[in-house]
Amino acid sequence: MSQLEDMQIFVSTVDAQSFTAAADRLGLSKQLISRRIMALEERLGARLLVRTTRRLSITDTGRGFYERAVKILQDVDEAEQLVANQNAAPRGTLRLTAPMSFGTLHLGPAIARFMATWPEVTMELDLSDRFVDVVGEGYDMAVRIGQLGDSSLIARAIAPTQLVACASPAYLEQHGRPQTPAELKDHQCLLYGHSRSVEWPFLDKGRPFALPVSGRLRANNGELACDAAVAGLGIALLPTFIVGEALRAGSLVSVLDEYAPAPLTIYAVYPQHRQQSRTVKVFTEFLRNTFGKTSFS
Numbered sequence: 001m002s003q004l005e006d007m008q009i010f011v012s013t014v015d016a017q018s019f020t021a022a023a024d025r026l027g028l029s030k031q032l033i034s035r036r037i038m039a040l041e042e043r044l045g046a047r048l049l050v051r052t053t054r055r056l057s058i059t060d061t062g063r064g065f066y067e068r069a070v071k072i073l074q075d076v077d078e079a080e081q082l083v084a085n086q087n088a089a090p091r092g093t094l095r096l097t098a099p100m101s102f103g104t105l106h107l108g109p110a111i112a113r114f115m116a117t118w119p120e121v122t123m124e125l126d127l128s129d130r131f132v133d134v135v136g137e138g139y140d141m142a143v144r145i146g147q148l149g150d151s152s153l154i155a156r157a158i159a160p161t162q163l164v165a166c167a168s169p170a171y172l173e174q175h176g177r178p179q180t181p182a183e184l185k186d187h188q189c190l191l192y193g194h195s196r197s198v199e200w201p202f203l204d205k206g207r208p209f210a211l212p213v214s215g216r217l218r219a220n221n222g223e224l225a226c227d228a229a230v231a232g233l234g235i236a237l238l239p240t241f242i243v244g245e246a247l248r249a250g251s252l253v254s255v256l257d258e259y260a261p262a263p264l265t266i267y268a269v270y271p272q273h274r275q276q277s278r279t280v281k282v283f284t285e286f287l288r289n290t291f292g293k294t295s296f297s
């Protein structure tokens with residue numbers, strides 16, 4: 001193998017934090033990964049990784065080599081992409097991760113159109129509401145919703161969405177319509193998320209505040225919470241890309257509109273070393289063109 005291939009193996013192993021995960025990602029055997037890194041250490045005359053039965057950690061020397069190797073691999077990739085991308089059609093595999101509800105409700109038809117337009121692209125789609133380590137888990141791209149944390153990932157805005165407090169007409173007729181967020185303590189709130197304690201964001205005269213809420217139902221899937229609201233089980237706070245159709249049909253009615261929180265943004269994010277990828281660029285623009293003028297309301 002070449003020096004560049006050894007660098008790629010080493011970088012993938014550090015990113016994946018295990019020989020097994022790196023082997024799966026690269027399509028190589030765990031034994032070959034281990035042998036190549038040992039040979040690399042022998043050639044360099046330095047220990048790069050510390051191996052124990054429980055974990056794999058990087059030495060200070062290994063960290064310096066990793067940072068330089070990442071930069072070298074990015075430069076090589078950018079040089080190849082610069083040539084390959086000149087008027088080239090997107091091709092190859094695009095590994096994408098996205099939130100479950102947005103994926104099932106909106107990405108499916110969009111991806112079908114994209115793949116029909118670009119037949120040389122293969123898609124690997126992982127739908128999950130957990131926080132995904134895009135770089136560490138080897139994804140080319142992710143769809144993220146809401147405020148983004150500090151990250152080295154590049155983010156492109158795709159579309160706006162709005163959180164809406166809503167309930168069925170039957171629930172509101174039986175239990176009354178809350179006039180202020182504080183009155184939610186007298187209602188069944190349908191909780192969406194993973195945390196045991198849930199706070200709903202609102203705005204009061206332009207000032208944001210978070211209100212602790214409780215209820216009999218907690219779900220880690222927004223569509224289930226929407227179905228529960230339509231069934232009259234309580235009040236939900238959900239993005240319009242989930243409840244927009246129910247609001248238009250009248251099976252859900254918005255409440256507390258004057259306290260609605262600031263709009264959220266749906267983003268396409270990708271690692272810096274993927275910004276020259278023709279497939280990533282074309283798919284990002286496709287998402288912007290498909291959803292960019294949509295508020296999902």
